[in-house]
Amino acid sequence: MACPALFMKPIKIKRRENRRAHACWAERLIGTMTGLSIQNLSMRFDLPNGGHVQALKDVSLDLKQGELLSVLGPSGCGKTTLLNIVAGFLAPTEGQMILNGHNVTGPDAERGMVFQQGALFEWMSVRDNVSFGPDMKGMPKSESAEIVDHLLDVVGLQDFKEKMVYELSGGMQQRVALARCLANDPDVILMDEPLGALDALTREKMQSLVLKLWKETGKTIILITHSVEEALLLGERLIVMAPRPGRIHKEYRLPFADMGVGADLREVKKHPDYAPTREEILNMIWNMEEEIMGRTEESA
Incomplete structure (x- = not known):
């Protein structure tokens, strides 16, 4: 049976139709390696003086179809570089990416991008x-x-x-x-700080919209953000990256994204695990920033 076009039905669909839509997604993906696999990814930028900058080193990550990953880390940890490699805008120095069973070698329609500015x-x-x-x-x-x-x-x-x-x-x-x-x-939506330039109220409304669309469409989403709160609210999974070289420092699996679908995000923040996790991540990134500043002062 052919699957109906994804966006031909209203976003609010009946329970029976919802089961049918999920069945069609499963039918579409049978026989393929679904999801995104990032394997031992490294990125080095050569400098005119003969030196180089190691932006990423040995980054490995597997995302199943329909997962929402948020990525945090201090400036210079390689977040955007990682996203640009996944988008196909940059070719990694080492490693590979596999999406739905085939190697990613450049941009294509399977991956869509939402930038900080609308572009x-x-x-x-x-x-x-x-x-x-x-x-x-x-x-x-x-x-x-x-x-x-x-x-x-x-x-x-x-x-x-x-x-x-x-x-x-x-x-x-x-x-x-x-x-x-x-x-x-697209199978994968890549978001590079898409809400960073918005005012607080508009940003909260857009966060709710992203969660709604994530649940209704079953898309895999990778969200880059500098906001710890946003990463917690929107990330079913969350990784904190460390700098120099960019690498995954710690990963969290969180309940807040599922809780936030159709709910007031301010109520989600009252969950007993929210504030402690937020403080832990803030301290983690703060310590990384302090370490970077210390290195900079030593080399000055």
Whole structure:
């Protein structure tokens, strides 16, 4: 049985339809190695003076289909470098990545990216930005229009579809960017501090939207953030990276993302494990920053 298109149904679906959707995802992935496997990844940047910077060293990580991973760490720990390698923008010095059973060697439609700034086409309308990917794939206009209308409804921008993106606020532009990413139906969504430039209230609303879409679509998401609170609230799994060279220092498995789906995130913060985990991670990163400063002073 062929699976129905992912975004052809409303985001709120009946229990029976939900089981059918999950069955179709399983059918689609039968016979493949599902998920993302990062194996012994290292990245070295050569300098003009003959030296080099070891940005990442021996990073290994396995993500199952549908997991949400948040990545924390001090500046210079290689978070964004790791994300750019997973996206296919950079080729690692050593190691490999396997997505759904095949090697990742460059960008492709299986991975979608949401940047800190929307990176939208300012000369296009909201609708045309979201439909860009499906149009480039040669999707029939009627099918593309249905997907775009549905996604704009999901992110709350149906009434703004004919607006130019420069007419929108920062939060609205990020919702367009998220809808544009989802319109391509990627297996993995990569998010590089996508909420960092938003005000506190808009950021909280966007966090709730990310959790809702994660649960409803079953996408694998990797989120880079500098916010410990955001990493805790959105990460089903959370890794803290250490710098020089960039490596995984500690991993957490957390209950807060599941709790936050459809709930007030401020209530989730009242969970007895939330504050102690937050303090532990803050102290961990603070100590790393202090160590970096100490090294800098010694070399000065």
